[in-house]
Amino acid sequence: MKSYDVIIIHPPRVMEPDYGKHTKFVRSTYIFIPMGVFAIADFLEREGFGVKIINYPLEQYLNRKWSLAEFLKKINFKVCGIDLHWIHNAHGVIETAKIVKEVNPNAKVVFGGFSASYYHDQLLKYYKNIDAVIRGEGEIPLLNYVRNTNKNHDLDSVANLSYRNASNHIKINPISYVAKSLNEFNFTNVNLLENAKKYFEYSRRIMGISLNLPIARGCPFNCPCCAGGQRAQQKLSGRDKVIFRNPEKVIEDIHNILDKYNIPSVFFGHGTYPTNLKYWKNLFKLIRKEKFDISGDLEIWRLPYPKDMWELFYKTFTRRHSSISISPRTMSTNVHNKVAKICDPTFQFPKNQIQDLIKNANLFRMTLRIWLTIGYPFQTRRDVLKDYLFTIKCLIKYGSSNFKPITIMSEPYYIFPGSPAHEDPKSFGIKLDYNSFPQIVDAFKRIKVTYTNRVLNYETKYFSKTTNLIINDLLFLTAAPMFLTRGAKYPKEKDVTIFK
Ligand code: SF4
Secondary structure: OOEEEEEEEEEOOOOOOOOOOOHHHHHHOOOOOOOOOHHHHHHHHOOOOOOEEEEEEHHHHHOOOOHHHHHHEEEEEEEEEEOOOOOHHHHHHHHHHHHHHHHHOOOEEEEEHHHHOOOOHHHHHHHOOOOOEEEEOOOHHHHHHHHHOOOOOOOOOOEEEEEOOOOOOOOEOOHHHHHOOOOOOOOOOHHOOOOOHHHHHHHHHHEEEEEEEEEEEOOOOOOOOOOOOOHHHHHHHHHOOOEEEOOHHHHHHHHHHHOOOOOOOEOOOOOOHHHHHHHHHHHHHHHHOOOOOOOOEEOOOOOOOOHHHHHHHHHHHOOOOEEEEEEEEEOHHHHOOOOOHHOOOOOOOOHHHHHHHHHHHHHHHEEEEEEEEEHHHHHHHHHHHHHHHEEEHHHHHHOOOOOEEEEEEEEEOOOOOHHHHHHHHHOOOOOEEOOOHHHHHHHOOOOOOOOOOOOOOEOOOOOOOHHHHHHHHHHHHHHHHHHOOOOOOOOHHOOOOOOO
């Protein structure tokens, strides 16, 4: 029987998904493991602990009869970490903890991730299968938790930890660990993951992305519904500034992965904005120097994204799987202005700059994804109608050609706990639902695995949850031809003559 000091389980969203005929379209199974998990696992291993990562939804996808309980019965382990980063895993994470404790009642179960950080006290209060929650950043705290539990030492010195002590009282240690640098961490020790090769293969197939690569930690912005922004992070993890990895470390990661796995593309886990373009240019230059044959997925967090960046992106990555994404959420300047006024002055996506993106995407024949959301705070019916017309215009202009790679994406949104709109719903004109963790667990228990998220936790003056879901679906279906034509048959490199 194999023994590990620590196992880390990435939980499913739905315990027994009914995939039906849509096996290839189960994006919401979300087999992605949060990027930081690999660094945490690697850090523990380097400190001498035996570690294994198990991706529950991946195992389930590979073998419909796979059972976590049966898997756990065949191994020994002392501590089980479970990530609750995305709130969509709320039901799956509680069920996973239950299975772990049923099989191994003596193991310690510890949660981590953004959503766990937000609900740490409720998790410990309502769920006896959870022994501890690590808030914020986890490398040193989990290491010290494992060391102290191994030696039966007190846990009161473990940074960022909330836990139930021997007398069954909930104790909350202060947040005193925030990583100052990321350069000592290894984000690509995927050898610790069960079925690592399949993970990359199926990530690409199901989620459209092979490898998520950390570039930095933190974000300088405050988008209304995101818990990864600056103010939310300050509250959840004590992080008040962005730190970047040395570009050379990113190159090392790409080498590590390409040496062992056949990865067609890399998704960069940090976006572009005017003050960090220099970093991106430097990184792209190093990637070109290495002559990696790889595509890139890049997000634009704030505009402008100038033409020279398109050119560098074009020269750096193979076009086949590459994409650039932006999430204005709506094309309404009115909505952007309102958000800018109460939440983040940089939340501006001027129409002329979006048009420039479209123009450059067509020029360089690089996929551009524009993400919209119906029912976004402050959006009126008129705004939605305009977004719909914008989508139809794009569809007519770009929807039937592989040579015009513009895609409009739409998704119903769950307002993340800790985000500005979640913390002050009234100012954003929304009404929030599911304010306790057990209610959230129940909401996610009832969903089916589909292409997009189906659980919404808010409604606005103009859109009920049901209307919101229906119109998002409608927009998604309207835009589908653009998605299907955006490069399935892409032009050969020699056909692109812009730089020749
Ligand atoms: S959605 Fe906005 S706040 Fe969140 S990580 Fe992206 S840019 Fe930052």
